[in-house]
Amino acid sequence: MLWQKSCPRCRGDLALDRDLDGPFIGCIQCGAVLSERQEQALLRLAPRHRCEQARARLRTEVKGCAA
DSSP: OEETTOOTTTSOOEEEEEETTEEEEEETTTOOBOOHHHHHHHHHHSOHHHHHHHHHHHTSOOTTSOO
């Protein structure tokens, strides 16, 4: 899942990724990783179908997303 030009640090592209610590949203260009609060804000702005996909991948409740 990609969010174009959404990085708060460099305005680069964000991608949903996973490592040993679990899933996260990070910037492809600068490597910045969003905090949980930033992830929640980003997912609240996403269309409903993208919100559901992200919730399933992050396996977390996303405040502001319709269930």
